Amino acid sequence: MDVSVRMEQRVNLKFFDKLGKTFTVAYTMLKEVYGNEYLSRTQFKRFKEERETTKDDPRPGRPSMSKTDENIEKIGKLIREDHRLSIREIAGITGIDKECVRQI
Known part of the structure; x- marks a missing residue:
């Protein structure tokens, strides 16, 4: 899934949350709009319950130090x-x- 699509869905999710939409309603609406490119139910639930920001989490691993x-x-x-x-x-x-x- 494209990063911009994922970010867009997170923004929409925050919007649904502020409107007081239930998890099921918001999930169903995103699934309808994005077709096969919607957040999985687990990602959706985790985002709704744990996140305040729409940005991606930092990724583990060693940063590139060769391109100095x-x-x-x-x-x-x-x-x-x-x-x-x-x-x-x-x-x-x-x-x-x-x-x-x-x-x-």
Whole structure:
């Protein structure tokens, strides 16, 4: 499901809650409007009972630390010195993951 659709449904859910609509009524209305792209009953209930904000929760995991200004400059310098370097070679020289090198 698209993030904007999920966000839209959360905003609508807050609206229904402020109108005093019951869980069943609000869920049925969202299901009718969004068809197959509606929040699952569990997501819907959790949001209604526990959330105050419509924003997504932070996701677990380690944030990307490879795309720093320092690394971007380091890779740019390597490419300016030798434009024939491959992504694999640059990754080996810098110790940065190949996919991050490719994105930079």
